[in-house]
Amino acid sequence: MNGAAPAQRQGAPLLEVRGLSKSFGAVCALQDMQLAGHEGRIHAVMGENGAGKSTLMKLLSGVHRPDTGTIRLRGRDVAFDQPRDAQKAGISTVFQEFSLLANLSVAENLFLGRERDRTHRLSRAEIRRHTARALAALDLQIDPDIRVGALSVGEQQMVEIAKGVLADASVFIFDEPTAALASHEVEILFALIRRLASQGKVIFYISHRLSEVFTLCDDITILKDGRFVTCVDTATTTVDAVIQGMVGRPIEELFEPRTGLFGPVLLRADVLAGDASPHPVSLELREGEIVGIAGLEGQGQQALMRLLAGFQPALAGSLTLGADRIEAASARARMAKGIGFVPESRKDDGLFLSLDISANMASAELARRPLLSWVPHMGAQIDAVMHQLGVKAPDAWTRVIDLSGGNQQKVVLGRWLHAGASVLLCEEPTRGVDVGAKREIYRQLRSFAAQGRSILVTSRELPELIGLCDRLLVIRSGRIVAEMAAEIATEDALLRAALPSFESDAA
């Protein structure tokens, strides 16, 4: 399914980076970095958050200028003063935030700043024709006249790539391109990237997701703390080895040992159904237990979590927390009774970015108090929670926007610790979090459960679910179709249960 076999790593690299260093003030973001991109090969750049991946790519795309070191393109040293220089040299970057203008059509976006040929101004018809040809060359079925704002995120990304193709770029840089994509869009993107590679382009692919890197990429360069660790051929390495390179420790140590000690049932859903999740769902969470929900993307995980949290009203069935029936209670009332909710999208649904850590952590607890009551003194409690979670910040008055993704996630967890939640509904607990912080979050979730509380987790990453949870439920089209103990669960077994038909090949 990989199409043509990848080009061999032979001859001089098209793009070569040597001894590259970059400091921002006193912070050394990148030190003595090396990187080599060969024609026709897809090269992954991996590392924890803050390892220097983004800095490296920004140096390559002309956003920043290196302090020392060289970038060689086709054997010649190049220096970029601004992104435009890098684009002219043939380096096209698809950043997480696209540079497209939502109000213009696809064709207009592609030819923005290029409306002139050498001799004349291109007519609308010509622009349309060129656009249609460029899109066809990439096998994209996108109408050149459609407004970019009307396209899905995935399609916009395709247009962004088409822009690079039109500019005749020879190096393509992708910075976490799948972060906002649905799974079928990821497939299309991968096909497109492979097509670019088969045309002899150099591809750099930045991602956190190991599974993607192993399906797509030919080489992996690993960074740690701004330094080059190693460059390996994907075919000759393993997931564990890559993780060890990024973290500096083996993967088994990521997860805490299970306790196996469970109390009585804490949360019980009995044929519970809501608007967005019409199929009745029954499940039980016992004290001390972490239960994971596995499944392909978009199989109703989010609807189920939000039904349990009370953001969607329950239409049928019952929900019991301890001894209380809570299916009729509002989300707010359920939170007051001890349900905590950690949303998948921290920034949109979880955090108050310009507010400090203490306000963010206290918000859930304060929401229960009468509006005109004094804000209690809780500095000591906030400090204790921060210390317990290992939030890396100077103090509780640090703004959340200044924290890394992992620390932000700890603040959301800390909110429910502070509020004394007994059941935690946790969507994608380690999304956009680096491996070091992941380990910390796993440890916190386990110790939360060990205090006689329960956790329900959804995650896209099966190894995470298997390592973190005690018991796994598999969800498919909004129905829970399988249940297994995490100790004996395998990715293969989970995938088989998650796929619509058992005959499907799990790969």
Next chain:
Amino acid sequence: MKGKPEVPPRRGLIARFRVDAFWFRQRGAALSFATLTLMVALLGVTVPGTFFSAVNLSNLAAQLAPLFLVSLGQTFVLLGAGFDLSVGAVISLSSAILTLDMADPVKIPIAFAAAAAVGLVNGWGCVHLRVHPIIMTLATSSIVQGFALLLLPTPGGVAPQVLVQMASGTFLGLPVGLYWIIAATAAAIWLVHGTTFGVQLYATGQNPQAAWMTGIKAPRIRVMAYVISSLMAALAGAYLTGRLASGDPNVGSALGLDSVLGAVLGGTLLSGGVGGPIGTVAGVLIIGLMNNGLNLANVSPYYQFVVKGVLLVTAVSLFRRKEAGL
């Protein structure tokens, strides 16, 4: 097993304010206070005799009291990521109602109830009908101004005696306006920095969706901000009516935009959840001193409009940069 250990709440203002990290949310205010100090120094050096005279200072307090009230009210709305253009009209309406031919104990409550109703409509429209705050309050502003003119077509009427007494002269040797200012500021600071309502207001203004998902009644908080703003406007109307001893259906028209200016000059951002009443105090004083200084320097009062516009743009761009960390 569950729940956190109960820690007895500590008493004392400082402890609470630290917890609330209120300086933190008021970082912009430092710049405003620095500007203010500079202006005082400038006026002190150029026109020391006139500026620091008792007459000038008590005039200043009397003139600024209404702006203080509405700007503090506006601060609540801005913190909740709203915008209230209707405060000017609400001032005028309350002035019109307060000078109706009715018994004082009847018309005073009516004036405040009417203002609260306007705030409710504003909040309901912005939050539940999802009308943009500027459009919503522009609309209510027009409606309210219309009612004010219907009730009181031309300036006149008789102000309640109690308001005349409360809004004119001095009390314990200080101009009464100063007491209005201090009371309103203290109440605003208490609400924003002392109560859970304040924290929830910041949270809601920052991210209403996250606030709701945390268990905060975000829609209600936003509506309450509009009601507070309208009530503060009604108070300003009461003060002005008392001071003039009669009603004026256009008395508030200039104060609508000035209220935004006062809050913004104090570092409150229009994007919500950043700033606060302490900055607004500085912001209003900057406007007051600017007007006062230009008057004392015998500059045409029309220049005040020019300067105010320039200040507004300067402040918004400065504070935006500060917030973005540039």
